[in-house]
Amino acid sequence: MIFAIFTLSLFLQSVSSEGSQHMQAGIKAHQEGHFEEAISEFRKATQSDPNLVQAFLDLGEEYSRMHEYSAAIPPLKRAVELSPDLDEAQQQLGYALLSAGFTEEAIPHLERVHAVEALGVAQMEVGRYQEAIANFSAALEKRPNDPDLLYYLGRSAGMLSKRAIDALVQAYPDSARSHQAMAENYFVLRQMPQAEHEFQDALRQRPDIPRVHLELGLVYAGSSQWDKAEQEFRAECKLQPGSAEASYRLGDALLQEGKVREARTELERANRLRPDMPETLYALGKAASLEGAFDPAEKAWTRLLEVEKEGSLAAQAHFGLAGIYRKQGKPEKAAAEMQEFQRLQSANSARESAPR
Numbered sequence: 001m002i003f004a005i006f007t008l009s010l011f012l013q014s015v016s017s018e019g020s021q022h023m024q025a026g027i028k029a030h031q032e033g034h035f036e037e038a039i040s041e042f043r044k045a046t047q048s049d050p051n052l053v054q055a056f057l058d059l060g061e062e063y064s065r066m067h068e069y070s071a072a073i074p075p076l077k078r079a080v081e082l083s084p085d086l087d088e089a090q091q092q093l094g095y096a097l098l099s100a101g102f103t104e105e106a107i108p109h110l111e112r113v114h115a116v117e118a119l120g121v122a123q124m125e126v127g128r129y130q131e132a133i134a135n136f137s138a139a140l141e142k143r144p145n146d147p148d149l150l151y152y153l154g155r156s157a158g159m160l161s162k163r164a165i166d167a168l169v170q171a172y173p174d175s176a177r178s179h180q181a182m183a184e185n186y187f188v189l190r191q192m193p194q195a196e197h198e199f200q201d202a203l204r205q206r207p208d209i210p211r212v213h214l215e216l217g218l219v220y221a222g223s224s225q226w227d228k229a230e231q232e233f234r235a236e237c238k239l240q241p242g243s244a245e246a247s248y249r250l251g252d253a254l255l256q257e258g259k260v261r262e263a264r265t266e267l268e269r270a271n272r273l274r275p276d277m278p279e280t281l282y283a284l285g286k287a288a289s290l291e292g293a294f295d296p297a298e299k300a301w302t303r304l305l306e307v308e309k310e311g312s313l314a315a316q317a318h319f320g321l322a323g324i325y326r327k328q329g330k331p332e333k334a335a336a337e338m339q340e341f342q343r344l345q346s347a348n349s350a351r352e353s354a355p356r
Contacts, residue, residue: 018049019045025041026042038062039059039062043059060089063096064092077093080093090112103125107126110122117135120133120139120156121152129163165185177209183195187215187219192223214232214233214236229249233249247266247267248277250266252283271284282301282313297320301318302321315340319337322337
């Protein structure tokens with residue numbers, strides 16, 4: 001509420017003595033937390049001075065603060081009608097219209113005052129997803145990691161993606177990209193047989209589409225069909241030799257199959273392509289440890305703990321280091337690592353069991 005400029009507003013407007021009294025009484029009631037009384041006084045001010053912008057604005061804002069948005073809209077519309085250039089009135093009217101579900105009507109008011117977050121919400125609700133994404137991204141630059149903004153950005157991006165995929169499937173239902181999109185949906189839903197079938201259909205048409213071999217490999221990895229997973233990850237590495245993810249996935253599959261030396265070579269390549277991915281560092285340490293190369297294993301796991309100090313991978317790195325130190329006859333260092341492993345295990349279990 002813009003009570004701070006109330007006195008100036010009265011000087012700039014022709015206000016009756018009665019209107020001034022009601023305004024002052026409304027402000028006092030608001031400050032004392034008597035909101036119904038404040039509404040009554042502001043309403044009386046609008047009745048005694050039907051051209052008093054401040055009275056209509058304060059009345060509308062008071063209703064909005066009580067979440068009575070439908071009641072807020074008429075006085076705020078009157079404030080805008082009396083003073084179209086008053087940004088506060090335009091903004092409050094836009095908020096009230098949006099909150100009451102009059103989304104299309106809210107947009108021009110929010111656009112006028114560049115209220116990017118509320119404008120993004122309105123645009124999202126009417127299906128203008130690209131504009132909404134731009135506004136949420138701009139708002140996030142000023143308020144990084146804001147949970148509401150992250151939610152809205154994710155939802156808008158998801159809806160835009162769904163619209164594009166729906167258009168793809170409708171226009172080209174039997175195309176390789178349609179099969180890929182359907183497979184990805186099945187994968188998210190954990191419907192792996194259907195995902196496998198759709199990925200295979202995509203590859204029959206276009207065996208050189210990037211990521212499809214990788215995604216099919218993940219289907220096989222999810223059911224521990226490591227020989228099939230290896231085959232698909234190899235195909236992806238051949239298509240995209242610069243992909244650190246494909247190289248890591250191949251290395252991990254080889255490790256799961258017991259092909260330790262080959263796995264270590266591939267994981268080292270993945271780490272060169274994209275240094276310090278925690279998953280790669282953990283698998284690299286494990287492969288080196290299984291080969292008895294304790295110094296490289298220690299180096300990989302220690303680096304992992306510099307990159308990621310919490311979480312399950314960090315816990316496993318501490319466990320692996322404890323094993324190395326025991327074999328090297330360093331009981332104190334092994335005990336310290338086990339203590340960290342147990343601490344992280346307890347913390348991770350607590351996080352997983354916490355209500356959401």
